Amino acid sequence: MKCDKAKNWILLMQSGELGGRETGLLRDHLAGCASCRQFQGDSAKLCAVKATASPTPDYILHAIRHAAVQKQSLEKEERGILIFWRPMAAAAAAVLLAVLSWSVISGRGGAPVQLAEHWENGIDEKLESLEMQITSASYELEESGEWYEEDADELAAQLLAMEEST
């Protein structure tokens, strides 16, 4: 076994991630390799020193608890909204389904057909009114164009007269 691999295995053994068979092979290697034994000792020594964290200040614990309480009340509120709206939505869907089923079963096409006719009539009316508006607008445009042309002619005549006089 090469020392690089052995060192990886030493680290894995120390973290409890090395299998039994590999541990046996590693022990064999360690028995004959002073450099890897040295690495094993150093690693154990360096990893043993931990930071000594001071107790968490009260204000942090307080802030964390406060956030937790807020989260919980928000969740309760959301649950409450769902509890209220779910049956309402279900009831509305059931009514809609019943109306559609009735119109299909009765074979009259009922409400949806009437709605479609109404919709189409509405569209036609809108289109007609838009056409009227466009036509009247184009008339207005033409008239104003003529007016502008007359205006321009008059101004040109004035300009010519001024040039001649100078």
Add this chain to the structure above:
Amino acid sequence: MKEQPELEWLEQYRQGDVQALGLLVEHYRRPLFGFILRMTEGRGDPEEVFQEVWFRAIRNFGKYKPKSFLSWLFRIAHNLIIDRVRSAKPMRSLQDADDDEMPLEERLAGSGHDPAKLAGASDLGKRIANAVSGLPEEQREVFLMRTEGGLPFKEIAKIQNISINTALARMQYALAKLREELKDEYNGS
């Protein structure tokens, strides 16, 4: 104590017992705070990061899959610290800038985070703490996740999104550098 006490506390918290959250915070305080403390050296307030980790945890308790709660907390801390580095928020005041000439040890002592206290108050601990702060970011993180959190390399690799061999290599580099920094200590002993 049960193997995964957090599951019971989480359940109690879900049922509205906020005190259970206090137990959870206290149980994981030492490894988590130790990690954050040494990862954020010179880059902000570890207490603020610690608090933010828990805020994020609280918001995402629903997403936690019962494996290792500590690994999950470390993953949140890792992401949070990366976010802070990316947003380049060193959080240093003008007063801090004047302290640049001071040795790190003194600066940390001045900030209330004495390396000696951080590392068990022994001289070796103090020197190791100082040497660790000089490691490159990725190596330092692997070293601290292993030593402070006791996380297995498999988990560390997942958190850093690298292969287990890369995590092991980073640990080896970190140990080699620390060994080099502390050679006097080793030769003397």
